[in-house]
Amino acid sequence: MKKVWKAGIAGLAALSIGAAGFIGTTAAFAAPVDKVITVPAVSAGQTAHTFNVYQIFTGDISADGNTLSNIQWGAQGSEAGSAADAVTALKALTGSDAAKAKEIAKYVKKGADGKFVAPLKTVSSGNTITVPSGYYLLEDTTASTNGDANNIYIVTVNGDTTIAPKNKTVTSSKNVKDKNDTEGTTTDWQDGADHDINDEIEYRLVFNLPANYSDFDSYMLNFVDDMGYGLTYKAGSSKIKVGSGTATAIDDPTNVTGQNKPGSTTDKYTSSYAHATNTNLKGTVWKWSFANTKEDSFFANAANSAVVELTYTATLNENAVLGSAGNPNKFHAEYTNDFYNEDSYGTTPDDVNKVFTYELSVSKVDKDKNPLYNGAGFTLYKKTTTAATNNTLPEDAPAGSIAHDNFVWKPTGTEQRVDATENGQAAEGKTNIAHFKGIDDGTYLLRETFTPDGYNTAEDVIFTLTANHETTSADPTLNSVTTNNTEVTMVEGSMNIATSVVNNKGSELPETGGMGTTMLYVAGGAIVLIAGIGMAVALRRRQA
Secondary structure, rough: EEEEEOOOOOOOOOOOOHHHOOOOOOOOOOOOEEEEEEOOOOOOOOOOOOOEEEEEEEEEOOOOOOOEEEEOOOOOOOOOOOOHHHHHHOOOOOOOOOHHHHHOOOOOOOOOOOOOOOOOOEOOOOEEEEEOOOEEEEEOOOOOOOOOOOOEEEEEOOEEOOOOOOOEEEEEEEEHHHEEEOOOOOOOOOOOEOOOOOOOEEEEEEEEEEEHHOOOOOOOOEEEEEOOOOEOOOOOOOOOEEEOOOOEEEEOOOOOOOOOOOOOOEEEEOOOOOOOOOOOOOOOOEEEOOOHHHHHHHOOOOOOOOEEEEEEEEOOOOOOOOOOOOOOOOOEEEOOOOOEEEEEEEEOOOOEEEEEEEEEEEEEEOOOOOOOOOOOOEEEEHHHHHHHHHHHHOOOOOOOOEOOEEEEEOOOOOOOEEEEEEOOOOOOOOOOOOEEEEOOOEEEEEEEEOOOEOOOOOOEEEEEEEEEEOOOOOOOOOOEEEEEEEEOOEEEOOEEEEEEEOOEEOOOOOOOHHHHHHHHHHHHHHHHHHHHHHHHHHHHHHOO
């Protein structure tokens, strides 16, 4: 028969030493008997666990296997007073499961550093150990990286015993909002989005406190955010909301890149995002720290399983990655995972968001579709929801905006020009392409805003860009970028877009001696001839 009390998410069973089978008074007893402790193997994808096994007491087992007697201090027992007095104290324990577990842990011998001495044995998932009958504490020492708690198990070994793997106790997630300027819409929280360069992007970090949060005397919580080099944190934008409370402004996070992680002198925070060739472009690890939420006013009303939401804003900057690679940003939480050991920390798995942004490449060509290097300039405008009645710009329209189709269209950036050569033909190092970097979904107008001498201004190109990216995913991907204009097409591989604009030369005026002049001469001669005939007829009439 097995008896197991577990501290942690499931809590301890009603911890009564009498119920545990200590100190029988009527049964016959045999000397300590070896019994087996089993930790089952984990399923695929689950975390294997390792336990330190501490022998607090040994005891003789009754013939029926239900009771222990002749209790003595075990190999790791504290030996603080008599074993009989310790058992009496344990039988009198009251309060929560966590409180009981903490008291039981006091009966394990500790070293000068205040930590448990070396265990009697260790056992890991898929294995068994044999121990004498007695009273044991099993400490889960598994490094927690998936939201688990490091539980302790209190075991009366008067029969073979199986230890169930621990359960996940906390979760965390990261989300972002997507905005469409043309439609004036903003999505709910999701995992993927697209934005223009210089857009301010809303992010949300979520952490669920453990179901036994009230059992902790002290609780550390850190929000750790690894931000790619295409994103810039906006100072003063952080807010926190705990449970049903209201969102409240908090201090900005600390840049902890290169600093030690909690409880370590060697493991440091390192960004996963660095440019492949430009060593100046690196990601930044930010951390919002709450050393002890039990003493933090923001967590004054925190309850078991309460949801903690931390929001902030970041700007998509000029270093943003264009196209399908996206601009990633990931988050995990660090938390106290042992209510009887405040120095034991766990982490949740990383949750990744991505923000995509795109590039429009405009190729300048002649009427035969050959590259044209004439220095033409283009400006790209994005349609907004602001009305421009009678195509008149309102006074508060963004600088450089135009009115078209009774709406305000704002410039996405400055005018971009193709390279110019003396003869308009290719030259080394020259390009016939203008680039508009960092645009997102919406409706656009491409206008030639600088026309070289001798050329006609090209017609406007209007198109709507639509992006299809994952919104719920552990690692969002960009599936496609399309437009409603056949002249603007997706670039295979990068998922950016491109178009060609034709520049035609203006109509040439006729030159002296040319066909046009000859025609004028002929026409003029005809007029003189007709006039002469008219005069002759008039004279004859007078003479008649």
